[in-house]
Amino acid sequence: MPDTPSPHADGLLAEGVHASARPGTALLRLTTTQDRQGILDGAWWPRTRHLATELPGLISALTERLGPVTRIGLDSGAWDEMPTRVTVDEHVVHIDGFSVGDDTALVTRGDQDYFSLLVVPPDTPVDAARAAMAEAVSTGNPKQAVQILIDTST
Numbered sequence: 001m002p003d004t005p006s007p008h009a010d011g012l013l014a015e016g017v018h019a020s021a022r023p024g025t026a027l028l029r030l031t032t033t034q035d036r037q038g039i040l041d042g043a044w045w046p047r048t049r050h051l052a053t054e055l056p057g058l059i060s061a062l063t064e065r066l067g068p069v070t071r072i073g074l075d076s077g078a079w080d081e082m083p084t085r086v087t088v089d090e091h092v093v094h095i096d097g098f099s100v101g102d103d104t105a106l107v108t109r110g111d112q113d114y115f116s117l118l119v120v121p122p123d124t125p126v127d128a129a130r131a132a133m134a135e136a137v138s139t140g141n142p143k144q145a146v147q148i149l150i151d152t153s154t
Helices: 051-066 126-136 145-151
Strands: 016-018 027-032 042-045 069-075 085-088 091-098 104-109 113-119
Touching (some): 027 051, 027 126, 042 126, 051 085, 051 091, 113 126, 126 145
Parallel strands (some): 042 113, 069 091
Antiparallel strands (some): 016 027, 027 042, 069 104, 085 091, 104 113
């Protein structure tokens, strides 16, 4: 299984769990399975609450693993500012702000392919963040993001 899968010609993703992208940047873990039985498809641990700093690395890592990302929906109350779009490698990604406060990011690939990521707060201690990210990508995880954060004491 390759460390950095790319989308297949048929639109399906390579199966597996993929660890952090780019040391020193925000951490991203994805689980890509064809059946997608769990509530979450992965977890993201940004280093700050500044989206202009955090989103380019996330978008690049997601694009490498999922293919072109068209939209990302985030809780507007969790960030210092909320841009409406971000350009990464000459590709525009639209940013949607929601006031739901559910500790997730909703990523859109193409027109209607959605991935849900747990968003671990930037100030989370390392051990708690790692536990939350591991639980988010565990096979068949039945928990919502907020419950994972509560259970892992983030």
